[in-house]
Amino acid sequence: MAGLAVEKIDDYRYRIPKQGAMRVPGIVYADARLFEKLRGDQALDQVRNVACLPGIVGASLAMPDIHWGYGFPIGGVAAFDADDGVVSPGGVGYDINCGVRLIRSSLRRDQVASQMRSLVKALFASIPAGVGGTRADLRLSVAEEKKVLLEGAAYAVARGYGRADDLERIEEGGRLAGADPEQVSDRALERGASQLGTLGSGNHFVEVGYVAEIYDEEAARAFDLFRDQITVIVHTGSRGFGYQVCDEHLARMVKASAKYGITLPDRQLCCAPIRSPEAEAYLGAMRCAVNYAFANRQVVTHFVREAFERALGIPPEESRLDLVYDVCHNIAKPETHRVGGDLRRLFVHRKGATRAFGPGHPLVPERYRAVGQPVLIPGDMGRHSFVLAGTEKAMLETFGSTCHGAGRVLSRTAAMRAARGRTIQNELRDQGVFVMAEKAGTLAEEMPEAYKDVADVVDVVHRAGISRKVARLRPLGVIKG
Amino acid sequence: MREGGAKYSYFDHTADVGIDIRGASDRELLENGAAALLDLIVDTERVRVDGTRTVSVRVDGIDREDVLVNWLREVLYTAQAEGFAAKSARVTSVGPTFATGEIVGEAFDSARHERREELKGVTHHGVRIEQGPDGLHARVVVDV
Incomplete structure (x- = not known):
């Protein structure tokens, strides 16, 4: 970090002024306390590096959950001119369209709390988690898998995994146009064949929780949220399919960057x-992975509904379990934004960041349009998660983007060290959260203290005005890989 | 995860795992890097070499660093493929823009083998090969 000049803009923003090869400044959303922890972190160098890429527009942005990634920082947003800009697979990441969906129920906490163990066990039994977990009944032929890549969540709904009205409540309607299966390798297809409807490992999860607090009554009403309501969060992505797509296209882009004479401050920023x-080849394949992830979360949602029925004996028409919304964390796509008074067609990369479109935007589902797009910010498995709404200010300042989660403070090994001699499952149980994981080590790596308190992150985006708090959710039961 | 003695060690990276690889030559660097990677994926000590399955590998790259990353990417793909438990990787030839070799292992047997981590990818982030007083040294970040 030595030598990187940084200046404070206001209480919630810091600027890295243009220096060296930067084409635009960097802007980091953080309060003094979060920013102090960032000083000396390579994440700020990464914000600067992204600012050096050709065709970047406005600023290289970082959300308050920023942390050291590889190439782009996690929590980074960068928009490129749709004609003169670049596309960078590293600006999307390996887990293409990793994302979160929130499901609301008509159930109250007191109806479910005593049965949390059996509910979590039912979820764990039906949703494969961890390394190599698959559903034998969902193995896809190549022809079927290509349909998934083209149709996204609609593929799942058409086969009984969900309801038609789910599709209206997914970013991009659960399907990105322009997917091109011809750009997908046999290896990616092979990895994707057995992973539909699976969680994977690491930070992915399914969490049953309840609405603990409401900050914005009007938006909560629009999102159909009420106090003590049982909710479910699903966090997963495109699994091995997406990793393979990213991996192969990164390798090609290393060569392409050299071919086009693009100077890279870090090779992972290849573009x-x-x-x-x-x-075009990358985008065709990336959109396939985006659609795979939408279908994946859709199938998992179906398993969640089945598990509720089986464990609680409550029929779906009574429990409801409607989708509130589904957002992407790792994605690049064309969007139109106002820049310096003009509307411009841009290519927005969000890597560990969430779209947060404001009230009135035509891409926000009609039922939410008056209050802004629902934004779901998962926290760690012990504390809380937040529901936010997009704002007009985000449209003006951050290409309609906000944070995506808590962000790690401990590396995985540091977390394992801190967990030595402790039983994280019991500690969480004492806090009222029943957790099941495929692997005990995952609970140690993912324990609450390995993460920032997501409330601190959310406070920054709320006070900076790039989204606003609607509700806080508390976990009751979690399954992990 | 065990430490690889003089051949490799792991370093902390907030969300991921970094590997410090050492070797007397490019060949050793590639083989030791593969050993470090395989040790994250599976308990290699429990993989037998009798009844061996061998997968041949050929990679290219724009320079030595690119060859190293592409070699490790290939090792990662092969070692995570369904039904395969990898033990080690051997380099048969290596130059500034290519490497060939083979990955040795056996059929995956859930009774004996343990899958450790699902690795997303070997990144190109900050990768460089340096000549030190005691041999070559490279740092690679793996997305977990």
Whole structure:
């Protein structure tokens, strides 16, 4: 970090002024306390590095959950000119369209709390988690898998995994146009064949919780949320399919960057001009992975509904379990934004950041349009998660983007060290959270103290005005990989 | 996860795992890097070499660093493939823009083998090969 000049803009924003090869400044959303912890962190260097890429517009942005990634920081947002800019697979990441969906029920906490153990066990039994977990009944032929890649969540709904009205409540309607299965390798198809409807490992989870606090009554009403209501969060992505797509296209982009004479401050930022064959090939494959992830979360949602029925004996028409919304964390796509008074077609990369479109935006589902897009910010498994709404200010300052989660404070090994001699499952049980994991080590790596308190992160985006708090959720039961 | 003695060690990276790889030559660097990676994926000590399955590998790259990353990417893909438990990787030839070799292992047997981590990818982040007083040294970040 030595030598990187940084200046404070206001209580919630810091600027990295243009220096060296930067084409635009960097802007980091953080309060003094979060920013103090960032000083000396390579994440700020990464914000600067992204600002050096060709065609970047406005600023290289970082949300308050920023942490050291590889290439782009986690929590980074970068928009590129749709004609003169670049596309970078590293600006999306390996877990393409990793994302979160929130499901609301008509059930109250006191109806479910005593049966949490059997509910979590039912979820754990039906949703494969961990390394190599699959559902034998969901193995896809190549022809079927290609349909998943083209149709996204609609593929799942058409086969009975969900309801038609789920699709209206997913970013992009659960399907990104322009997916091109011809750009997907046999290896990616092979990895994807057996992983639909699975969680995977690491920070992915399904969490049953309840609405503990409401901050904005009007938005909560629009989102159909009420105090003590049982909710479910699903957090997973495109699994091995997406990792393989990213991996292969990164390797090609390393070569493409050299071919197009693009100077890279870090090779993981490898990229190609938006209109190049390399970029088009990546985008065609990336959109396939985006659609795979939408279908994956849709199938998992179906398993959640089945588990509720089985464990609680409450029929779906009574428990409801409607989708509130589904947001993407790792994605790049064309969007129109106002820049310096003009509407411009941009390519927005969000890596560990969430779209947060404000009230009135035509891409916000009609039922939410008056209050803004629902934004779901999961926290760690012991404390809380938040529901926010997008704002007009986000449209003006951050290309309609906000934070995506808590962000780690402990590395995985540091967390394992801190957990030595403790039983995280019991500690969480004492806090009223029943947790099941495929692997005990996951609970140690993912324990609450390994993460920032997501409330601190959410307070920054709320006070900075790039989204606003609607509700706080508390966990009751969690399954992990 | 065990430490690889003089051949490799792991370093902390907030969300991921970093590998410090050492070796007297490019060949050793590639083989030791593969050993470090395999040890994250499976308990290699419990993989037998009799009844061996061998997968041949050929990678290219724009320079030595790119060859190292592409070699490790190939090792990662092969070692995480369904039904395979990898033990080690051997380099048969290596140059500034290519490497060939083979990955040795056996059929995956859930009774004996333990899958450790699901690794998302070997990144190109900050990768460089340096010549030190006691041999070559490389740092690679793996997305977990």
